[in-house]
Amino acid sequence: MKQPFEDLAGLDRLVHEPARLAILTALSACQSADFLYLQSLTGISKGNLSNHLAKLEEGGLIALEKTYERKTPRTRVHLTEVGREAITEHWERLEALHAEAERLRSAGSLVPEGA
């Protein structure tokens, strides 16, 4: 029989890292988003955000589009089809895990250590 939290081990680490999960979650709710907007959502520095975006682009989950707006460089980011599928599946798994945890808690099967 499959253990309740066995799925945790199968979570995609490229997607699951909190900053990247926030980026992908925001992108899944829109067509594209600005670099600055993603920076404010994740609360990380420009350098780190660039690193995360590079990893996601490398994994084929996002695509970057560099444009100029009144001589100011703008970077817009959008999900690829693969990325959209990955984040949708990831949230389904997280929500299933969350529901399972809630079910076990209400059934009294989850007892904190030392209780």
Add this chain to the structure above:
Amino acid sequence: MIDLEPFRRVRYVTPRRKELQGLRYLPMSALMLLIALVGSHPSPAVAHGPLGPSTQAGQTFGIVVDGVLLFVLPLLMDRWYDRVYGPAPALDPLDPLYLREAGILTFLLAGSFTIQNIVHLPAPIFLLSIALVLWVVWPPEGTIRRQYRRLCVPIALVAALGIAPIEPLYGVLRAGPDFAGSTASFLALSLIGFVGGVLDHRLLITTLHRRPKEHHEATI
């Protein structure tokens, strides 16, 4: 286990950033509140009140200022959000669940206001019924959407002040031949606009307020 709450906020806020710039609606709700207050005092008490004949000029000036703010403030808010948080994300078609909620709410509120204009319930009772409708209709599930249930509180509070009766609000909320049904509707709407605007702005800021951390570990 990872805390899902910030991600729920991100999911909710991202496609609705424009709608959630709640402070943009404060001039509108303030204007409506003013109209509601003026509309509930058609008697000589206002026309010859403590401020004398100049009161009407002052009210007209207030309405003009509010009208100008109504156009200027949204522009300023847009520019501020774009400067601080970057241009708003390009939207996908709106979430059908959100549209359904908004549709139900609009239908019920419009229905309540129409009924009030026919039946003319005492204002406190009408406001209590609006608070009850909001409480019952608004989905109780979800940590984000649930916040709008708080809109019921100020409406119920004003209704309770009217029932008490506590001056000067009782004067505004009194039932009688001078009290048009539309005044209570305006009052309820302006309260919804005002409090909802503040809640929206708060939600947006608490989701987007985080400052970059220079030493964040980007591992995994």
